Amino acid sequence: MNDVYSAILNSYTPRLVSLGNDITAAIFQFMKVFPATFCLKRAYEDGLVTSRSLIIESSSGNMALGLALACNLSGNPLTIVTDYACDDCLRQRIEHLGAHVVLVSKPSSIGGYQQARLNRLAEIRAENPDHWWVDQYDNPANPGAYSFLAEQIVGTIGQIDCLVGTVGSGGSVCGTATFLRELFPEMTTVGVDTFGSVLFGQQDETRELRGLGNSLLPQNVDHSIFDEVHWVGAAEAYTATRLLHRETSLFCGGTSGAAWMVARYWAARNRGARVVCIFPDDGHRYIQTIYNDQYLHCKELWRVRLPESPVMVKHPGLASSGWSCMQWGRRSYVDALTLAGSLAK
Amino acid sequence: MKAKTNGCDLHRDLSESCFGVGYARSIAQHGELFQGQIEDRECRRRRCLVSLPCKEMYSEATFEPSTTKTITIQPPHKLKAKRSAELTCEYLKVPWNGGSIRIESTVPEAKGYGSSTADCVAATLAVADAANTYLTEEEVARLVVKAEVASDNFMFQDAVLFAHRDGIILERFAPSLPRIEVIGVDTAEKSYVHTLEYPPAVYSRQQLQSFRILTGALRYALRQRDVRLLGRVATASATINEHFLPKPLFKDVVAIGRDVGAVGVAVAHSGTVLSVLFDPQDRQLERGIHQLRQHLCDLGISKIMRFKT
Numbered sequence: 157m158n159d160v161y162s163a164i165l166n167s168y169t170p171r172l173v174s175l176g177n178d179i180t181a182a183i184f185q186f187m188k189v190f191p192a193t194f195c196l197k198r199a200y201e202d203g204l205v206t207s208r209s210l211i212i213e214s215s216s217g218n219m220a221l222g223l224a225l226a227c228n229l230s231g232n233p234l235t236i237v238t239d240y241a242c243d244d245c246l247r248q249r250i251e252h253l254g255a256h257v258v259l260v261s262k263p264s265s266i267g268g269y270q271q272a273r274l275n276r277l278a279e280i281r282a283e284n285p286d287h288w289w290v291d292q293y294d295n296p297a298n299p300g301a302y303s304f305l306a307e308q309i310v311g312t313i314g315q316i317d318c319l320v321g322t323v324g325s326g327g328s329v330c331g332t333a334t335f336l337r338e339l340f341p342e343m344t345t346v347g348v349d350t351f352g353s354v355l356f357g358q359q360d361e362t363r364e365l366r367g368l369g370n371s372l373l374p375q376n377v378d379h380s381i382f383d384e385v386h387w388v389g390a391a392e393a394y395t396a397t398r399l400l401h402r403e404t405s406l407f408c409g410g411t412s413g414a415a416w417m418v419a420r421y422w423a424a425r426n427r428g429a430r431v432v433c434i435f436p437d438d439g440h441r442y443i444q445t446i447y448n449d450q451y452l453h454c455k456e457l458w459r460v461r462l463p464e465s466p467v468m469v470k471h472p473g474l475a476s477s478g479w480s481c482m483q484w485g486r487r488s489y490v491d492a493l494t495l496a497g498s499l500a501k
Numbered sequence: 502m503k504a505k506t507n508g509c510d511l512h513r514d515l516s517e518s519c520f521g522v523g524y525a526r527s528i529a530q531h532g533e534l535f536q537g538q539i540e541d542r543e544c545r546r547r548r549c550l551v552s553l554p555c556k557e558m559y560s561e562a563t564f565e566p567s568t569t570k571t572i573t574i575q576p577p578h579k580l581k582a583k584r585s586a587e588l589t590c591e592y593l594k595v596p597w598n599g600g601s602i603r604i605e606s607t608v609p610e611a612k613g614y615g616s617s618t619a620d621c622v623a624a625t626l627a628v629a630d631a632a633n634t635y636l637t638e639e640e641v642a643r644l645v646v647k648a649e650v651a652s653d654n655f656m657f658q659d660a661v662l663f664a665h666r667d668g669i670i671l672e673r674f675a676p677s678l679p680r681i682e683v684i685g686v687d688t689a690e691k692s693y694v695h696t697l698e699y700p701p702a703v704y705s706r707q708q709l710q711s712f713r714i715l716t717g718a719l720r721y722a723l724r725q726r727d728v729r730l731l732g733r734v735a736t737a738s739a740t741i742n743e744h745f746l747p748k749p750l751f752k753d754v755v756a757i758g759r760d761v762g763a764v765g766v767a768v769a770h771s772g773t774v775l776s777v778l779f780d781p782q783d784r785q786l787e788r789g790i791h792q793l794r795q796h797l798c799d800l801g802i803s804k805i806m807r808f809k810t
Contacts, residue, residue: 158544303710307717314721314730335714339733 157200160229164193165304172312175404177423179431180313181416182305183406187436191327192222194301195290196230205288207231212280213290214273216241216366218437219325223290224253237277239269241366246441268360268371292325293374299331306335309432318344318426320419321434322368322411323355326377328434333381344426346384347484348411348418350393356385356484357472357493364390364457367411367436379492382484384422386466387475388414394446395459397439401447407439410446417479421465522565523631527622529558529608530615530655531685531776531808532769534731535662535719535738537712538704541671546709547664548701549671551719553683553735553767553776554655557808558614560606562623564631569599579604582620585648589628589636592644602627611694612687613772615653621645622656643668651701651771660723662716666701672716674723678810681728682779682786684793685806688750689773699771702745711741728780732765735778739768748775750800757796762789781809 170184199205211227211234213219220236227234234255238247247257258280264271281287292298309316309332316336321329333345352361353369356379360371365388370377390410397413400406412435419433445451452458466481472493475482484492536550564586572590574583586602602624608616625644629636636644641656646668654663662672704712715734722730736755743751748768755766758777762785767776777793779786790807797805 162542162544300706300710303713306714309717310714311717311720314718314725314727335710338711338714338737339718339730 157197157230160226161193161197163229164189164226170305170308172309173406175416175433177420178427178429179416179419179423179433180309181406181412181433181435182309183408183412183435185438186218186221187328187434188218188222189225190222190304191292191298191301191325192219192290193226195292195295195297196223196226196232198297198300199288199290205232206286208233208286210235210284210287211290212237212277212284212287213292214238214270214277215292216269217243217246218367219290219292220250220255220257221246221253224250224255227255228253235280237273237280239263239273241269243441268362270371292327293370293372293376296376298325298327298376299334299378302328302331303335305332305434310336310339313430313432315430316340316343316432317429318346318419318422318431319434320346320348320415320422320431322348322415322436323377324368324370324411326355326374328436330376330378330381332434334378337381344383344422345381346386346418346422347382348386348388348414350414351387351389351475351477353387356382356387356482357489358387358475359473364455365393365410365414367409368414373489379484379489380486383486385472385482385484386418387472387480388417389477389479391457391459392417392462392479394452394457395462397442397446399462401439406435408435409437409439409442411436413446417462418466521631521633522563523627523629524561524563525623525626525630526559526561527619527626528554528556528655529560529619530613530653531555531683531806532613532767532772532774533653533738534735534767535715536742536770537715537738538702538709539662539671539712539716540709547671548651548666549662549664550654550770551660551662552615552653552655553681554678554810555614555683555685555808557806558606558608558619560604560608560616560619560623562602562604562620562627564600564602564624564627566595566597566600566631568597571599573599573601575601575603579617579620581617581649582624585621585624585645586628588644588648589625592640593629593632593634593636595628595632600628600631611772613694613769613774615655617649618645618653618655621648621652639670642670662719672720674720675726678723679726679728679731680781681731681810682781682790683806683808683810684777684779684790685774685808686754686777686797686802687774687804688748688754688802692773694746694769694772699746702742702770704741708741708744711737728778728782729764732763732778732780734765735767735776736765738770739766739775742768742770746770748773750802751775753800754797757793761792761796762786763793 350365350369352363393414396417466479530552660674
């Protein structure tokens with residue numbers, strides 16, 4: 157398994173690119189392959205998995221592909237439970253790598269597709285005695301995987317004043333920030349979420365923007381890490397992604413655009429501070445959507461102008477349709493919402 | 502011909518004979534800037550360190566070959582240095598069987614000054630000198646680690662990450678350390694740490710992961726000569742070490758250091774000494790050091806050692 161990890165590290169190491177304005181982007185071709193491989197490596201080390209064990213995970217796409225790559229190299233059979241958000245191209249690619257894909261067609265009344273996927277996953281677990289569930293939301297190896305990124309960042313640019321990244325499972329931002337804070341405890345951490353995600357206290361709703369946000373609250377989201385939380389909508393994220401492409405020629409996915417929009421805002425207000433922004437994947441998966449003008453116009457997901465700054469809110473419930481920001485202040489989920497609730501009244 | 506390792510002069514006897522009395526000298530250290538355990542590229546765990554070299558203390562070795570069957574050493578308790586001499590004779594395939602070696606050292610033992618490494622480096626180089634030959638830094642490192650199991654890395658001129666139980670360099674960071682102004686203190690003057698009597702630290706996963714970012718920071722700090730970041734690395738490494746070999750007054754010294762403008766605090770990971778690190782470029786340097794002395798005095802520490810890397 158160590159060979160697999162080394163191979164993945166060598167093939168998928170992110171590039172650190174300066175975008176000017178003191179922003180450095182950690183550009184991943186495909187970030188999720190790191191937590192996928194690292195979780196598997198840890199499971200081998202802990203004796204939870206042998207080369208014959210069936211690996212199981214629920215994922216709407218990227219974690220699934222990451223595991224498919226890792227299991228393809230390790231030789232483990234893999235079953236992925238997913239839903240409509242996993243497009244045909246991605247599903248085919250996962251299958252080409254030798255994994256079995258189970259599609260859930262109806263959302264659960266509570267917890268949406270994510271809960272429905274977990275229900276199906278429980279059935280598969282019961283049917284297979286020698287299995288291991290990756291459980292990216294609660295597995296500490298998911299954030300733990302990012303020590304290599306923290307090492308690379310600090311080894312390349314030294315002192316860091318702010319980390320900006322989108323939050324989904326809590327792995328990348330919470331992991332990287334925790335490691336960087338061991339050297340830079342004063343570093344600001346900015347999390348980017350989307351409307352209708354429960355991660356930072358909003359009500360669960362159907363979300364257009366994918367790759368960030370969540371209908372469930374993973375244990376891997378450590379709320380006390382965050383100084384600032386932003387909510388970004390699909391139209392803003394997609395427009396920002398296209399702007400990123402035009403201004404920097406970087407061809408990235410929608411979460412990268414969302415993170416970049418927030419990082420630019422933060423950097424403009426904190427001149428001279430060194431900002432690192434995580435770009436989780438490249439744009440090829442989104443050619444038919446984010447990079448398709450017709451798609452954007454038909455679905456009204458294009459903004460002629462991006463707002464220059466977010467609406468400042470004192471409670472997550474007050475963040476509605478447009479880019480919003482709340483000073484989270486490194487509080488726990490309960491503290492932030494309780495205090496925010498009393499202030500909002 | 503003159504061989505040199507980090508401050509350790511090996512000079513030739515002027516006699517024309519192909520071997521004679523050998524002499525060498527080695528500097529010591531004042532604890533380590535970093536000590537931990539990392540996975541190398543093959544995912545093998547390696548214990549490693551970066552010494553904080555100190556030229557103020559040194560060991561000198563004189564080696565005289567003889568026709569006896571064994572090597573004798575003075576003072577007799579310096580068995581690791583004796584072992585180094587034996588291993589070096591064996592390695593160099595010298596034409597004599599025995600000899601006598603004398604170590605004269607200003608390095609106190611069991612404090613974290615790397616006294617045994619200094620003795621071993623000097624002994625190894627003295628044998629090479631007697632044989633009228635030359636050893637590379639890497640050869641010295643391997644021989645010394647073989648003799649004393651775990652060694653410090655001041656036999657290298659470069660700033661390196663040294664696997665101190667394997668005797669190999671994991672990474673070469675820079676041609677030298679940046680200039681650091683150091684105030685060294687011994688917070689436990691009456692206690693001693695014998696390296697091999699202490700079991701190696703068993704690090705948690707969290708700590709092992711922390712070492713990754715610390716080595717990343719070392720890479721940047723040493724290449725860019727960023728003393729402030731280097732200080733942070735030293736403090737972080739020392740803080741992890743507190744779980745295994747706590748130092749009296751460590752927290753107090755870290756807090757005082759912060760107040761007086763020090764960049765960090767390094768410790769001897771196998772010893773009792775602490776080093777408060779300052780940036781020599783700092784305009785407030787002398788004021789900071791003055792204040793530090795006063796604070797240390799309040800804590801009952803009056804004996805300090807000031808030096809530069």
